[in-house]
Amino acid sequence: MESLTNTIHAVPLNHYILLSSIIFSIGVMGVLIRRNAIVIFMSVELMLNAVNLLLTAFSVYRGDATGQVFVFFIMALAAAEVAVGLAIIVMIYRNTNSIDINVLNRLKW
């Protein structure tokens, strides 16, 4: 069993970093190309998860549990962020009958 868990991770660290940066970039693209506020929110979640995966990979690589504790905190933060953000989206929809972010340009200077 121990030899199994030891040999599971022969994947180079660079490949984890590459995977995380690809998914992070996909999240950035999603924020830039979509106009639906909920899909933009989901892209933000995608970016948060890419960082979570990278933190876990570094934590396993260094043999330090601190990274995984940080991932736990990020998940709590994401839950709070989603609750407040979706409440804001619902309020916006109630006021403007749309969740298109281009309607929300009244804060422009």
Next chain:
Amino acid sequence: MGQGYFVNINMSTFYFIAFLSIFFSILVITAKNPVHSILYLILTFFTFTVHYILMNAQFLAIVNFIVYMGAILVLFLYTLMLINLNKDSEPVKPFMVKFAGVFGGGILMVALAASLKSMGASNPVILQNPDLGLVKNLGKVLFNEFLLPFEISSVLLLSAMVGAVLLATKDTKTA
């Protein structure tokens, strides 16, 4: 020989799951219907759970499964149901803006990958301590070194709950 067999199996598992993660996350941002986007996001997070299991981070795998797929994405679906977008009304951005967005994201990806390439070869990710990601070990770290941030995060969740209720309730005075 047995060890090499396991290495091959698990490395190919990693690359297969990584491919699925990238594939589903591209589908998330390209799907026309927001409900399909959310379903693809659930699949993406499931592949992340498999990644955590491959790294033997069992606590994070369970928490990712319960919190992200169980709570956050259900909240997304519920909000989408509340908002009722059945007329498929999202206006598309002009092509140039989309192209600029994809180009900017691609530039970011290329910059990250190039800086990674200049770092040279890296060591493999090897789990030295097999019970690193188990609940017992993480609980000890969480409640010894990170007790204050843990309590503060409970206050954060409470304030987020109060804020969400305050924002989402109708204002009876103006309405």
